[in-house]
Amino acid sequence: MQSVTDFTMPLFNTKVKSLPNGFICHQNTISSVKADALYHYLLDECAWQQPKIVIYGKTVSIPRLQCYIADEGLEYQYSGLTMAPEPWSAVLLAIKNRLSHTFGVPFNALLVNWYRDGQDSMGWHSDDEPELGREPCIASLSLGASRLFKMRQKQTLQVYNLQLQSGDCLLMSGRSQLDFQHSLPKQPSVKQGRINLTFRYVLPHHVR
Numbered sequence: 001m002q003s004v005t006d007f008t009m010p011l012f013n014t015k016v017k018s019l020p021n022g023f024i025c026h027q028n029t030i031s032s033v034k035a036d037a038l039y040h041y042l043l044d045e046c047a048w049q050q051p052k053i054v055i056y057g058k059t060v061s062i063p064r065l066q067c068y069i070a071d072e073g074l075e076y077q078y079s080g081l082t083m084a085p086e087p088w089s090a091v092l093l094a095i096k097n098r099l100s101h102t103f104g105v106p107f108n109a110l111l112v113n114w115y116r117d118g119q120d121s122m123g124w125h126s127d128d129e130p131e132l133g134r135e136p137c138i139a140s141l142s143l144g145a146s147r148l149f150k151m152r153q154k155q156t157l158q159v160y161n162l163q164l165q166s167g168d169c170l171l172m173s174g175r176s177q178l179d180f181q182h183s184l185p186k187q188p189s190v191k192q193g194r195i196n197l198t199f200r201y202v203l204p205h206h207v208r
């Protein structure tokens with residue numbers, strides 16, 4: 001009998017889109033039907049949170065929902081907030097293991113973001129927290145609505161656009177976090193939701 005994990009395994013014999021240094025997009029790693037099934041599974045299964053952060057002295061809710069999943073004890077800190085990890089479900093563990101095997105990275109943490117519609121977003125940032133190490137390798141899987149992903153070279157401010165489709169897997173490695181920021185801007189015309197999964201390797205001895 002097929003299990004949910006059989007339906008959702010990303011495959012990597014797919015088309016590759018080349019991007020600025022350090023970014024690689026593997027297109028269609030999950031068929032749209034499977035990506036849709038996984039999207040709805042995660043909507044139900046994740047313990048969604050909408051943390052509040054302080055920006056310029058003002059407390060605001062982040063414009064999306066999040067769930068942080070990781071090996072035991074691997075806390076994640078950003079913008080002054082600490083997220084305690086949820087345990088791996090069988091489905092996410094299987095996907096994590098597949099991605100670890102494919103990319104040769106022992107992923108041990110996953111940040112899941114749910115953009116309910118085009119009003120939800122993520123501002124310019126680099127994933128450069130010390131616990132990710134100097135040149136982290138992050139595998140980012142997109143499910144649901146297609147959204148624009150922007151990369152901005154820190155020195156030249158040149159902006160590169162990438163349309164992330166359901167089932168695409170974007171790999172950010174090498175100098176991608178050192179040389180670039182990235183963002184997911186608001187797109188009010190998008191009415192559908194999107195879930196993004198970023199698999200990371202958190203250095204256990206760096207957790208504060």
Ligand SMILES: O=C(O)CCC(=O)C(=O)O
Nearest residue numbers: 111113127149184196198
């Ligand atoms: O939703 C995306 O594609 C980007 C997510 C992201 O940049 C992050 O989780 O750090």
Ligand SMILES: [Fe+2]
Nearest residue numbers: 125126127182
């Ligand atoms: Fe990011």
